[in-house]
Amino acid sequence: MEENKRSEQCCRDDVARLAGVSGATVSYVFSRKRYVSPELVRRVMRAAEELDYHPDLLAAAVRRKSSDTIAVLTDDMASPLQIEIIRAIQESAMNSGYFTHICGGVKNLDSYVDDFICRKVDGVFLSVDPAKVNNKSIEKLLDRGISVIITSLRGFSDPRVCGLELDFGAGVSMLVEHFKDLGHSKIAFLSCFDDSYEYDKRLKSFGNNMQRLFGEANPVTVCGSPPWESTIDRGYELAKKLMSTGAEFTAVMCTNDLMALGAMRAFQESGLKVPEDVSVAGMDDILFARSSYPALTTISHRSLEYGHRIFGILKQNIDNKSVVSRERISPSLVVRESTAVCKSVNK
Amino acid sequence: MEENKRSEQCCRDDVARLAGVSGATVSYVFSRKRYVSPELVRRVMRAAEELDYHPDLLAAAVRRKSSDTIAVLTDDMASPLQIEIIRAIQESAMNSGYFTHICGGVKNLDSYVDDFICRKVDGVFLSVDPAKVNNKSIEKLLDRGISVIITSLRGFSDPRVCGLELDFGAGVSMLVEHFKDLGHSKIAFLSCFDDSYEYDKRLKSFGNNMQRLFGEANPVTVCGSPPWESTIDRGYELAKKLMSTGAEFTAVMCTNDLMALGAMRAFQESGLKVPEDVSVAGMDDILFARSSYPALTTISHRSLEYGHRIFGILKQNIDNKSVVSRERISPSLVVRESTAVCKSVNK
DNA sequence: TTGAAAGCGCTACCAT
């Protein structure tokens, strides 16, 4: 047994030679795409070990025209929810032998499309504001045989794009009901979007539900403005604004957890206790929601399962070009400490 | 001008034919690796446009033996600091035409090494607990010509690995001084690590600085246990533990911001006001530190610059195999609302 | 200044 001199690159045919088989057989041993006798498998593996052989996946990709790579495009890496989802996707992808390119939001999708094509990614997950992505870009990807899945189908006409939607509308509905159960009726909504933003269903769902459950036609809402940031600071700001309007409220819900965290801070700063004086609810059930003070009542999308499903659908479409799947995730209510029975039952 | 029938894949030679030049010339136009006359450049570009040509970067990678791809390995995607750094790295990488593989912590480095080699990544950033990575794995990467940069050089002997260290020791030092300036002397440290964990400098630095500034030989510390989680919940837990010991303290510092957030929650729950009754400081200056209640005094590593520099060093080593760089980032103190002058100046 | 052609390491078809 010879000492490995320098780590000279070694290729398939070196292994073949040492094992006394053909190059093709080496390939087949590694790809398991056809039967190879146990004896040869052993010899090949031994030789590969000996030479510290590493098959070149890029060369394989060139031939197969598929790279075992997916891309995840997000417009907000500061969003804990998005990170949790990406984490789950990467985990699933890894388990299936796929690598995951992470693509941040500096550039918009359109500028990434050509790169995705040139790098032959097999699938793309778009976790972005629908308003920011162009139908043409998606079609271009699809035309090239790249599977695409999105968090919100809104605005996308191509029947080939998959979608796994987060059901924010249902989430809001559950929250309004939760508040009603606690005896609240003066419920305010802190939305980072206003009516002019057509893709968000939360504000609309809030209106519908307040109407449905309380016959309230004009519930109090405080809205942000472009660029529609749903951050802690924005939540803080909108909560202050709510207080300054003098509107009555005993419960507040927000576009997401981050905003709820900011809103709680604003209330606490102003001497209002949560949940004694105001109940506050968020949305998304990010990790921080468990550990805030008080711990946040919110809506969970089960981000881990969600991410796994995203990859699952992508994989299905990659393997069997044509599946396509359009689903919606059912969220669930997570009650913690930030919401409580309404004290002032009379008005 | 013909209508694009179906989006048939088109390759370099199709473009060459349409432009009336050789395949080589098309390559050179795109790679800019040798002079091509303006006239031909124009013809090639026109033809490429017409055919919607996308050069196959994987094929190029096979020949060049380099994929214009880096990998980022993190053992904790739930850490906001790590995410901020990854975001910065990806941004830099993108600007240089590199794609970024994100690799989460399910598996340890060792199990990723072969994949990195097979996929011919050009460089790897390791943002992991040094205890979890094996010298052999790193050498294997390096032997294959893959550049490696780490957040902490501790325990790595190979002179070829780069390092850009976060200077936690200096951070702790600045914090102790900050507390001293505010009149505190009863300072406690909530550490997710204990003395048995050799890679963390914070606890040691705390001891040194308490000795140096106060002549205090046995400052109060409360430590976590394996698996050394520095989460909000762990901070909460350790703060409770601190209070239960009956030890005197007017200021508390923590392994990181997350733990500080948890600690504040614990104090607040127990009726201690921050910073009136206890000053609390964190470490890392994550996004949330700005928006907590009260806003957290902490140490900033300037994660954006840090990430950019990480990629810069990696790139240098990729381009000019042999540079290597070992640096340390100087942190800075960020004073916010969670620390204040010590009330009980006596005792 | 440009082109021809020999690979890069692999896959998958066609043989046997």
Place this chain on the structure above:
DNA sequence: ATGGTAGCGCTTTCAA
């Protein structure tokens, strides 16, 4: 059950 071999789309040397 295995091997031979023609590509995949590109880079880069060599020659013109």
